[in-house]
Amino acid sequence: MTYLTDVAALTRKDLRVELRARDTLPAMLLFVLSTLVVFHFALPEGTGDNAAYGLLWVAIVFTALLGLARAWVPEQEHGVLDGLVLAPSDRSAIWLGKTLATLAFLVAAQVVALPAFVVFFAPLDLTALAGVLLADIGICAVGSLMAAMAAASRSREVLLPLLVLPLAIPLIVGGVGAAISPEGERYLLLLALYDGVFAVLSWASFEYVVTE
Amino acid sequence: MTAGQYVAAAYGVVFVFVLVYVAIIAAKLVRLQRETTELLALARGREAAVRRDAAPPGEAPGEA
Amino acid sequence: MSTSSIRTLPGLAALAAGLMGFALFLAFFVAPEAAIEGVRQRIFYIHVPIALTAYFCFGLGAWKALLLLWRGDERYDLESYVAIHQGTIFGALTLITGSIWARTSWGVWWAWDEDQLVLFLVLFLFYCAYFMLRFSLEEGPRRARSSAVYGLFGVVLIPVSFLAVRLAENLIHPTVFTRDGPQMTGVMFATFCIAWAALTLLAYVLYRVELAGKRIDANLRELREVLG
Numbered sequence: 001m002t003y004l005t006d007v008a009a010l011t012r013k014d015l016r017v018e019l020r021a022r023d024t025l026p027a028m029l030l031f032v033l034s035t036l037v038v039f040h041f042a043l044p045e046g047t048g049d050n051a052a053y054g055l056l057w058v059a060i061v062f063t064a065l066l067g068l069a070r071a072w073v074p075e076q077e078h079g080v081l082d083g084l085v086l087a088p089s090d091r092s093a094i095w096l097g098k099t100l101a102t103l104a105f106l107v108a109a110q111v112v113a114l115p116a117f118v119v120f121f122a123p124l125d126l127t128a129l130a131g132v133l134l135a136d137i138g139i140c141a142v143g144s145l146m147a148a149m150a151a152a153s154r155s156r157e158v159l160l161p162l163l164v165l166p167l168a169i170p171l172i173v174g175g176v177g178a179a180i181s182p183e184g185e186r187y188l189l190l191l192a193l194y195d196g197v198f199a200v201l202s203w204a205s206f207e208y209v210v211t212e
Numbered sequence: 213m214t215a216g217q218y219v220a221a222a223y224g225v226v227f228v229f230v231l232v233y234v235a236i237i238a239a240k241l242v243r244l245q246r247e248t249t250e251l252l253a254l255a256r257g258r259e260a261a262v263r264r265d266a267a268p269p270g271e272a273p274g275e276a
Numbered sequence: 277m278s279t280s281s282i283r284t285l286p287g288l289a290a291l292a293a294g295l296m297g298f299a300l301f302l303a304f305f306v307a308p309e310a311a312i313e314g315v316r317q318r319i320f321y322i323h324v325p326i327a328l329t330a331y332f333c334f335g336l337g338a339w340k341a342l343l344l345l346w347r348g349d350e351r352y353d354l355e356s357y358v359a360i361h362q363g364t365i366f367g368a369l370t371l372i373t374g375s376i377w378a379r380t381s382w383g384v385w386w387a388w389d390e391d392q393l394v395l396f397l398v399l400f401l402f403y404c405a406y407f408m409l410r411f412s413l414e415e416g417p418r419r420a421r422s423s424a425v426y427g428l429f430g431v432v433l434i435p436v437s438f439l440a441v442r443l444a445e446n447l448i449h450p451t452v453f454t455r456d457g458p459q460m461t462g463v464m465f466a467t468f469c470i471a472w473a474a475l476t477l478l479a480y481v482l483y484r485v486e487l488a489g490k491r492i493d494a495n496l497r498e499l500r501e502v503l504g
Contacts, residue, residue, distance in 0.1 A: 215314055215315050215316040215380050216315045216316075218316060218319070218376050218379060218380040219315055219316055219318050219319050219380070221376055222319045222322060222323065222372075222373045222376045222377070223300075223319075223322055225369065225372050225373065225376075226322060226326070226369060226373070229365065229369055230478075233482065237485065237489065240489055244489075244492060244493075244496065247496045247500075248496065251496065251499055251500060251503060254500075254503040254504060255503055258503060
């Protein structure tokens with residue numbers, strides 16, 4: 001039980017820090033909304049809805065990257081990560097706490113962005129929304145691990161997208177497929193598989209990445 | 213380009229890659245050779261210094 | 277890798293050279309020309325083995341990475357890195373030869389509905405990022421472990437990406453280009469296998485050569501510290 005309480009405490013910490021600082025979530029929100037507006041101008045007249053769904057996913061991925069990059073900054077700046085690593089709890093709890101917190105921010109940003117998308121562009125059915133949620137989990141899981149890797153480097157802002165984007169490709173395929181394909185369930189299955197495999201892998205390997 | 217020329221290009225690219233690799237290794241060998249000669253000089257210098265220190269102090273003034 | 281094992285290297289290299297020569301001979305003088313595709317089908321004998329060899333190298337890299345995380349012996353870091361380096365080089369070759377093949381088969385330099393090529397592109401990008409990761413971290417156990425974890429992610433990505441690319445095909449456009457699956461005769465298959473063996477052995481020899489070079493570098497650096 002202590003493992004879960006550790007995770008809960010870590011997640012709560014991140015959420016509370018954000019509530020006080022209020023810099024990550026508003027940035028993500030504004031970013032995703034601006035991107036959607038840019039897409040309207042980027043899509044030529046007469047483009048079908050499908051292009052819009054594709055671009056939605058680009059927006060989601062980059063918003064997630066924004067959130068992930070910000071998630072580790074406080075730790076790195078104040079040396080909190082070393083303190084957390086020395087703490088007696090299982091280090092993978094740090095990863096889980098971070099992932100849940102980032103997921104919360106991403107979902108919160110999407111609560112505003114998705115209705116905006118529906119209003120600006122095209123409808124989203126239940127399969128599409130399920131796809132969004134599953135992909136959110138995947139990108140936060142993998143992204144938290146990659147952000148921890150990149151946090152130790154000098155060029156972390158550039159490195160994080162480089163590490164995450166190839167891994168995000170199956171998620172984009174799954175998300176867009178869930179939105180536009182008549183066989184959306186297959187894509188949800190792909191997303192679920194991705195989440196299962198990579199979340200477990202990230203959880204298990206986090207320890208190796210952060211210890212000296 | 214005919215199909216045959218494309219086939220030749222494909223095999224040729226592989227060949228060129230391997231040759232570039234050989235060139236890189238050759239450059240590395242040059243560098244390694246330089247390193248080992250420098251280290252050899254250092255080692256010889258060290259050896260000479262050790263022998264000088266080990267020689268009994270009485271002999272040196274006698275020779276001079 | 278003990279120093280005694282390096283004695284086998286020239287022998288292995290000679291074997292690779294011999295196999296390669298034999299494979300080329302088979303590919304161009306013995307294997308029958310495919311009826312529909314003609315001479316361009318012969319690219320198959322080098323493109324597919326190179327792709328398989330690249331997978332082999334990535335797999336080897338991931339295996340060494342697993343050994344590093346499991347046993348903690350530092351030498352696996354260099355072995356994993358060199359294997360992945362080889363894999364990336366062969367990966368680039370796969371993309372180049374694949375692109376040439378696409379050009380001869382369909383007149384375009386790239387085909388998004390060619391599963392294998394697209395999958396390879398994704399992997400290639402992934403492993404290029406591996407080098408970015410390595411170059412931006414300070415040398416040490418942390419870099420070794422992060423690289424190892426990343427290398428492991430790569431091989432897990434292979435099947436997942438494969439599924440994704442397969443599914444994506446239906447989204448991008450209906451399959452217009454159908455690959456003329458060569459109905460391989462026994463001779464063709466034998467040629468393919470020899471070529472595959474030759475290229476895998478070549479990759480292994482290159483791996484060992486590069487590894488030896490890097491180890492010599494490390495030894496010389498240490499020697500310099502001791503003497504200097």
